[in-house]
Amino acid sequence: EAGVVQSPRYKIIEKKQPVAFWCNPISGHNTLYWYLQNLGQGPELLIRYENEEAVDDSQLPKDRFSAERLKGVDSTLKIQPAELGDSAVYLCASSLGGKDGELFFGEGSRLTVL
Amino acid sequence: GDSVTQMEGPVTLSEEAFLTINCTYTATGYPSLFWYVQYPGEGLQLLLKATKADDKGSNKGFEATYRKETTSFHLEKGSVQVSDSAVYFCALIGTALIFGKGTTLSVSS
Numbered sequence: 001e002a003g004v005v006q007s008p009r010y011k012i013i014e015k016k017q018p019v020a021f022w023c024n025p026i027s028g029h030n031t032l033y034w035y036l037q038n039l040g041q042g043p044e045l046l047i048r049y050e051n052e053e054a055v056d057d058s059q060l061p062k063d064r065f066s067a068e069r070l071k072g073v074d075s076t077l078k079i080q081p082a083e084l085g086d087s088a089v090y091l092c093a094s095s096l097g098g099k100d101g102e103l104f105f106g107e108g109s110r111l112t113v114l
Numbered sequence: 115g116d117s118v119t120q121m122e123g124p125v126t127l128s129e130e131a132f133l134t135i136n137c138t139y140t141a142t143g144y145p146s147l148f149w150y151v152q153y154p155g156e157g158l159q160l161l162l163k164a165t166k167a168d169d170k171g172s173n174k175g176f177e178a179t180y181r182k183e184t185t186s187f188h189l190e191k192g193s194v195q196v197s198d199s200a201v202y203f204c205a206l207i208g209t210a211l212i213f214g215k216g217t218t219l220s221v222s223s
Binding site: 003004033040041042043044045048055056091093100102103105106107108 | 118146150156157158159160163165203205207209210211212213214215216
C-alpha cells in the first residue's frame, strides 16, 4: 500500500515568490493534515481537513497561506508571497479519523526561502 | 490548552545502554498518547501508543506507560542499538496530534 506522497521534496525560492506543495494521502483516509516543522522543533498543525472541509484552520496564517482539498483526496498548500521565516519542512499526514486514529506522515517538503 | 513537554537532547549513549526519554503532558481529560520517531532522511512514523491510563505501549523493544497520576508517558528501552539513532517525539491527540519538541538520540558502537 502506498504511503502519503508529497512533492516537491525540496524547494528553494527567493522571498516574495509563491510556492505550492502537493499531498496525496493514503487511499480511504478521510482526514488530512498539514503540519509545519521548524528546525529543532516538533510539528505544529496548520490545517486539518475532514474530506473536503477544512475543520480546523485556526493556526493557518491566512494573509499568505492557503490550502485546498478538492474532491476530498489530494491537497495543495500554497504560500504567496513567501517570507524568509517560512523556511521549514511542511508535512502532510492522513488518517482514518477518530480519537485514536494513527496519523501517517509523508516525508515532507523542505522549503528554503532566500 | 493541551501541551506536551519532553526532555531536551541530544541524548548520547553507547550501544546496549538503557534509555529513558521523559515526557509529560497537560490536557483536558485523558487523551491517547503517542511516541513518534523520525529516522534520518525519513518521515515521521508511529513507534507506540497508549489509549488509556495504565496502558503500556510497546514496539521494537521500546515501552511507555500511560501514567495518569503523574501525567507522564516516558519512553524506555533496555538496550539501545546504533539503528535507534533518531529524533523521538512525544504527542497527544486532541482534534489533531500535538507534539513535543523532540529529543535527538545518538547511539555509538
